[in-house]
Amino acid sequence: MCMEQFTKFIEKNSSFIISLGIPLGLLFPQFSIFKPYLTPLLILILFFTFLRIDIKDILVVTKRIRLVSAVVIVDLLMIPMFVFAVFKILKVENYILTAFLLFSSVPGGVASASITDILDGDTLFSTAIIILTHIFAPITVPFLFYILLRRVIKIDYLNTAITLVKLIFIPLLMGEISKKVLKNTIEKISSKSKVITTTLILLLGAIVTAVNYNYIMAHPLNALKLTLISIPIYMFFLIFTFYLFRDAPLKERISISTTKTFMNATIAVVLAINFLDTKSSLVLTLAQIPWSLMVFPAQIFVRLNKNTPGVSGGK
Secondary structure, three states: OHHHHHHHHHHHOHHHHHHOHHHHHHHOHHHHHHHHHHHHHHHHHHHHHHOOOOHHHHHHHHHOHHHHHHHHHHHHHHHHHHHHHHHHHOOOOHHHHHHHHHHHHOOEOOOHHHHHHHOOOOHHHHHHHHHHHHHHHHHHHHHHHHHHHOOOOOOOHHHHHHHHHHHHHHHHHHHHHHHHHOHHHHHHHHOOHHHHHHHHHHHHHHHHHHHOHHHHHHOHHHHHHHHHHHHHHHHHHHHHHHHHOOOOOHHHHHHHHHHHHOEOHHHHHHHHHHHOOHHHHHHHHHOHHHHHHOHHHHHHHHHHHHOOOOOOOOO
16 A cells, blocks of 8 residues: 555656656765666667557547647747847857757657646547647658758767667557557556656656756856746746647647646756757756646646637637
């Protein structure tokens, strides 16, 4: 019974627990020895998260193919370009510029389907967006870095694309095969997958924080500033995508807004630590703190729009 209560506590407070990765990494900088294992750790995280979604849900887009195509283009190309342009105008340092370009170009987070449900959106529609953005991200992320940053930083674009393919398609295929071959076992594991992924993401956050331990301790105010910078970007994702697709039904607009706001920040962290400046991975790790808290302004935003006449969208 005690174990069951502990499991429920983790599931209910997963966002808060994930954010504890930062203080854990600062208390125990020895976590940095696990840096070489970040990629397999993320594959494991995505494997357990993909167990919770059904790839057949992508069939929901057959009736809304134009809308979903527009959402994928906006999420993976237009918004990252806009964020890049804003930071370029502000003349921020290159490691911040590259970090937030990556931050805005990653696919929708698998957890966003659950958050969509909390916000009373269309969960199946969210799942379709999540799957499609994950499928196209290995193409769009290297493309954006090539056209926007090739004169600023040197990146192995092919290796970046290959890494993304590994990170996304290996766990996706493993999840689908496991659900068919080990159906009974996977059903038992799936019921605990949120606890497992929460624990693994906590560990990942601790590792990346530990890698950046010396910088954080030497520049605490700058670390706080980097955390706060991400908040207006989250709000932009939430509000802009909701109003951009004003002709869509309200439930679908909530889904579109949620999948962008609650993006797969974990992929961004692992890519940054493998291909970008170490400080870029720090920026993205700190940006996960507001991620876990954004559900509260999202709930208020959706509630206000539900009570506002004329925002229900198309039928």
